Amino acid sequence: MYKIEVEHLTKYYGKNLVLDDVSLSVADHEVVCLIGSSGSGKSTLLRCVNDLVPFNEGVVKLDGVSIHDPEFDVKDLYKRIGIVFQAYNLFPHMTVIDNITLAPKKVHGRKKAESEAHGKELLSLFGLGDFADSYPEQLSGGQQQRVAIVRAMANKPDILLLDEVTAALDPELIGDVLSVIKNLREQGMTMLIVTHEMGFARDVADRVCFLDGGKILEEAPPNELFSHPENPRTRQFLQRIIESGRL
Amino acid sequence: MSLKRPAPPRRAGRTLSAKDKYGPTIISISTVVAVTLIIRAVVIRSSQWPRIKDQFFNLDVIIEVFPKVLHGFGINMAVWIVALVVIAIWALILAFFRSLNGPWFTPLKVFSIVYIDLIRGLPSLLLVLLFGFGMPALRIPGLPKSSLFWGALAMISSYSAYAAEVYRSGIDSVHTGQYLAAKALGLSQVQTLFHCILPQAIRNVFPSLLNLAVALQKDVALLSVLGVRDAVREAQIYTARTFNYSSLIASAALFLVATIPLARLTDYFTKKDRQRRLQGA
Ligand SMILES: Nc1ncnc2c1ncn2[C@@H]1O[C@H](COP(=O)(O)OP(=O)(O)OP(=O)(O)O)[C@@H](O)[C@H]1O
Ligand SMILES: [Mg+2]
Numbered sequence: 001m002y003k004i005e006v007e008h009l010t011k012y013y014g015k016n017l018v019l020d021d022v023s024l025s026v027a028d029h030e031v032v033c034l035i036g037s038s039g040s041g042k043s044t045l046l047r048c049v050n051d052l053v054p055f056n057e058g059v060v061k062l063d064g065v066s067i068h069d070p071e072f073d074v075k076d077l078y079k080r081i082g083i084v085f086q087a088y089n090l091f092p093h094m095t096v097i098d099n100i101t102l103a104p105k106k107v108h109g110r111k112k113a114e115s116e117a118h119g120k121e122l123l124s125l126f127g128l129g130d131f132a133d134s135y136p137e138q139l140s141g142g143q144q145q146r147v148a149i150v151r152a153m154a155n156k157p158d159i160l161l162l163d164e165v166t167a168a169l170d171p172e173l174i175g176d177v178l179s180v181i182k183n184l185r186e187q188g189m190t191m192l193i194v195t196h197e198m199g200f201a202r203d204v205a206d207r208v209c210f211l212d213g214g215k216i217l218e219e220a221p222p223n224e225l226f227s228h229p230e231n232p233r234t235r236q237f238l239q240r241i242i243e244s245g246r247l
Numbered sequence: 248m249s250l251k252r253p254a255p256p257r258r259a260g261r262t263l264s265a266k267d268k269y270g271p272t273i274i275s276i277s278t279v280v281a282v283t284l285i286i287r288a289v290v291i292r293s294s295q296w297p298r299i300k301d302q303f304f305n306l307d308v309i310i311e312v313f314p315k316v317l318h319g320f321g322i323n324m325a326v327w328i329v330a331l332v333v334i335a336i337w338a339l340i341l342a343f344f345r346s347l348n349g350p351w352f353t354p355l356k357v358f359s360i361v362y363i364d365l366i367r368g369l370p371s372l373l374l375v376l377l378f379g380f381g382m383p384a385l386r387i388p389g390l391p392k393s394s395l396f397w398g399a400l401a402m403i404s405s406y407s408a409y410a411a412e413v414y415r416s417g418i419d420s421v422h423t424g425q426y427l428a429a430k431a432l433g434l435s436q437v438q439t440l441f442h443c444i445l446p447q448a449i450r451n452v453f454p455s456l457l458n459l460a461v462a463l464q465k466d467v468a469l470l471s472v473l474g475v476r477d478a479v480r481e482a483q484i485y486t487a488r489t490f491n492y493s494s495l496i497a498s499a500a501l502f503l504v505a506t507i508p509l510a511r512l513t514d515y516f517t518k519k520d521r522q523r524r525l526q527g528a
Pocket of ligand 1: 013038042043045086
C-alpha cells in the first residue's frame with residue numbers, strides 16, 4: 001500500500017508546461033529523493049502533493065484516497081504532511097516558538113501550554129533549545145532551516161516534503177541539517193526529498209527519481225541510478241554533477 | 248627582517264581639533280543669523296512692514312482670539328483622533344475585502360474596488376459638501392443632523408479609500424512564500440491574513456500610514472466650510488469682522504505645533520523601517 005500516489009499529474013503555469021504526466025509513489029516509511037536540474041519542476045511537484053498549487057490533470061492520493069475526493073478531510077492533509085521550503089518561509093514577525101506553535105494552536109486546537117511544551121521539546125532535540133524566544137532574523141541560516149523543519153513537524157505529520165533544505169546553507173552547516181534528516185529516516189518518517197546533494201541522496205534514499213523537463217525520466221534505487229544510469233539525459237546530468245565535484 | 252615604522256596616525260582615535268568640534272555649529276548659527284538679517288533688511292525695513300505686522304502679527308489680536316481658536320482646534324483634534332481610529336479599521340476592512348479570492352467573496356471584492364475608485368476620484372471638499380449639506384437636507388428621521396457628524400463621515404470615507412490602498416500595497420509587499428507556508432500549515436485564508444500577512448504588511452507601510460495621518464490632521468479644517476467652528480472657522484469669523492489676519496496666523500501656529508512633531512515621528516519610523524530592510528537584505 002502506497003502512502004502517496006501521484007498519477008498522471010500535469011501542471012501548466014500559464015502556457016508553460018511544468019509537469020508532464022508525472023507518476024510517482026512513496027510507500028510507508030520510504031524515502032524518495034527527487035533530483036534534476038534547475039527549473040525541471042521539482043518544487044512544483046512537491047507543492048502539488050500537498051495541494052499548495054492547483055494542477056491541471058491527474059490525481060494525488062493519500063492512503064489511496066484522492067486529496068480532491070469529497071470524502072477526503074482537507075485538515076488531514078495539512079496535519080499529516082509537513083513541508084519545508086527551499087527558502088524556509090518562516091514568519092519574520094513571530095518568535096521561533098510562535099512560528100512552531102501557530103498551527104497546532106490555531107488549526108488543530110491544541111492548548112497553548114501543551115503545544116509550547118511539545119515545540120520546546122522538538123527544539124532541544126534539534127539543538128535549538130536556547131532560541132525559542134528569538135526572532136528568525138537573529139538566527140543563522142542553518143538554525144532557521146532547522147526551525148523550519150521543527151515547524152513542519154509540530155503537527156506530528158507522518159510525511160515530510162523537503163525542498164532543497166541545504167541549498168542556502170554554508171558547507172559547514174549542511175552536515176548538521178543532513179544528519180537531522182537521517183535521524184528522521186531512522187524514526188520511520190516517510191519523506192519525499194528534493195536535493196542537489198547526490199552523496200546525501202545516495203545515503204538516505206530508498207529510491208531516486210530523475211526529473212527533467214517536467215517528466216520523470218528515470219527511477220531506481222540510488223546505487224543503480226548513480227552507478228548505471230540508463231537514460232542518456234540522466235547520464236549527462238550526473239556527469240555535470242561529477243564535473244562540478246558534488247558527487 | 249623589517250624596519251619598525253611609527254604607526255600611522257589613527258583618525259578614529261584622534262582628539263577633535265577645535266575646528267572639527269565647533270565648525271558645524273558655527274556654520275549653522277551664522278546661516279541663521281545671515282538669513283534673519285536678510286529678512287530684516289528686505290521685509291522688516293521695508294516701508295510696508297508696520298502694516299504687514301499689524302495685519303498678520305498683531306500680538307493683541309492674537310491674544311484676544313487665542314482662546315476661541317484654541318477651542319476650535321480642540322474640535323479639529325477630536326475629529327482627527329476619532330477619524331483616525333475609524334479609518335484604521337474601515338480601511339483595513341476594505342483592503343481585506345479586496346484581497347479575498349474565490350467566487351464566494353466576489354461581491355465584497357467588487358464593492359471594495361468600486362468604493363475605492365469612486366471615492367478616490369472625487370475631491371475631499373466635494374464629499375464634505377455633499378455629505379455635510381446633502382444628508383441633513385434629506386431630513387430622514389433617525390439620522391443625525393449635525394454637519395459635524397456628516398463632515399467627519401465624509402473625511403473618514405475619503406481617507407479610508409487612500410488608507411485601504413496603502414494597506415493593500417503593504418499586503419502585496421509580503422512575499423508569496425508566506426502564503427504558501429501558512430497554507431501548508433493548514434491556516435484558513437482569514438487566519439493567514441490576520442496572523443501572518445497583516446502584521447508584516449502594516450509594519451511595511453507604517454510610515455505611509457503616518458503620512459496620511461499628518462495630511463488628515465490638516466484636512467479636518469475642510470469641515471469649516473460646513474460652518475463647523477474649528478480653529479480655521481473661528482479665525483475666519485474674526486477676520487471677517489475686523490479685517491485683521493492675525494487670527495489666521497494664530498490658528499496656523501497651532502496646526503504647526505501639532506503636525507511638526509508628527510512629521511518628525513514619521514521620519515523616525517521611516518528611518519527605522521529603512522534600516523530594518525537593509526539589514527534583511
Ligand atoms: N509561481 C510560478 N508562476 C509561473 N511559473 C512558475 C512559478 N513557479 C515556478 N514556475 C516555473 O515552473 C518551472 C519549474 O519550477 P520549479 O520551481 O518547480 O523548478 P525546480 O526544479 O524546483 O528548480 P530549482 O532547482 O531551481 O528550485 C520553472 O520553469 C519556473 O519558471
Ligand atoms: Mg525548487
